[in-house]
Amino acid sequence: MKTGSFAAALSLLVGANAFVAPEVNTRSSALFASVPESDNLMTPRDARINVPLSTLAASTLVANSSPADALVASPDFDTSVRTFFPGAVPNSVVNLRVSKKLSGRDYRPYNTIMGSSLCSDEIDSTALSLKQQLQRTLCLKNDGGVFELGGLAGVPFVGKSGFGAFLSHVPVNGKVVILYGPHVGISNEGVVGKVERVGVPNPSTSCGAAVGAYKAIKAGGRGPNDAFDYQEEFIIDELTPKLQDLLQQQKNSGAVNGFVNQNTAIASVTCNMFDIVNDVMEGQLEAAYSKPGFWDKVSEITLLGGIVVNRGHGQGLVGGDDYFQPLQFKAINKFGEVDMWDQVFGDLKRTA
Numbered sequence: 001m002k003t004g005s006f007a008a009a010l011s012l013l014v015g016a017n018a019f020v021a022p023e024v025n026t027r028s029s030a031l032f033a034s035v036p037e038s039d040n041l042m043t044p045r046d047a048r049i050n051v052p053l054s055t056l057a058a059s060t061l062v063a064n065s066s067p068a069d070a071l072v073a074s075p076d077f078d079t080s081v082r083t084f085f086p087g088a089v090p091n092s093v094v095n096l097r098v099s100k101k102l103s104g105r106d107y108r109p110y111n112t113i114m115g116s117s118l119c120s121d122e123i124d125s126t127a128l129s130l131k132q133q134l135q136r137t138l139c140l141k142n143d144g145g146v147f148e149l150g151g152l153a154g155v156p157f158v159g160k161s162g163f164g165a166f167l168s169h170v171p172v173n174g175k176v177v178i179l180y181g182p183h184v185g186i187s188n189e190g191v192v193g194k195v196e197r198v199g200v201p202n203p204s205t206s207c208g209a210a211v212g213a214y215k216a217i218k219a220g221g222r223g224p225n226d227a228f229d230y231q232e233e234f235i236i237d238e239l240t241p242k243l244q245d246l247l248q249q250q251k252n253s254g255a256v257n258g259f260v261n262q263n264t265a266i267a268s269v270t271c272n273m274f275d276i277v278n279d280v281m282e283g284q285l286e287a288a289y290s291k292p293g294f295w296d297k298v299s300e301i302t303l304l305g306g307i308v309v310n311r312g313h314g315q316g317l318v319g320g321d322d323y324f325q326p327l328q329f330k331a332i333n334k335f336g337e338v339d340m341w342d343q344v345f346g347d348l349k350r351t352a
Helices: 005-011 075-084 091-103 130-138 159-168 208-218 230-242 244-253 259-289 341-348
Strands: 023-025 060-062 112-117 146-148 174-180 183-185 298-310 323-333 336-339
Touching (some): 075 259, 091 130, 091 298, 091 323, 091 341, 208 230, 208 259, 230 259, 244 259, 259 323, 323 341
Parallel strands (some): 174 298, 183 298
Antiparallel strands (some): 298 323
């Protein structure tokens, strides 16, 4: 998939004033089912997932009636998830599917190390976060930690040195799992880019780094370099060319402050952030595993990339599982790449 195709699809909707509410399928087993497996070797960068524009205007979410889904208390939250992130499912569903698939590929707690490149925001590390759920499932519960690769907005800012350290910790002939991607809040009222936090009276921004960069770009860009704010400056620099079409469409629509328009804009910013995070992640890994002898020490690397959708937590809210929209799920080994997305998440795809 072309890097910016998903983000570009969202940005095209900025001028829209309404969305068709998606139809809901309530088959309880659908989210937990796996489609037939067929491992095929892929060439590098062939495994990007394309979500066509039409899915954002009228899509059908295959929902479940599991306890995790029953925690959705607000129809506004649910509608925004289905409208702007139609492939998102509860963390527990992702954990179950991923762990089942990787178990079949001989991923075990004693031979697996996990890395995470999510935003530094504390709401991405709660007890029910996908990172924590995968850690408990894939790693030794008491001894298996998670190597933190990510900084603001989920970009793996640890760089060459950090990746080198992380990959040097892999068990002998062991396996690697990396969860990565940006995050975005959706409030109980369905506002994209806002989320209720524990002990905070009003919804606050999520992701603050991505939304802050978007606001800075709208205002004309960033100021002089600040040695102590290089992560945010990197995000602004990378987002600036990606958001030009979005900003132009906002200008043309004359509805920059419109509710749907603003929701669409933040969703588009988030999807562009995934493209940025994914490019950096793949580039850093390719540089590492291209070195002679790498695959003599590591048997396989699995990438699970997507968008974390934070839901509100705190007084008066049900809380529970956040959601995750999987956009990348592939294994890399000395023979090439194995695209596992269709096998595990294929029922979540949308068609034109």
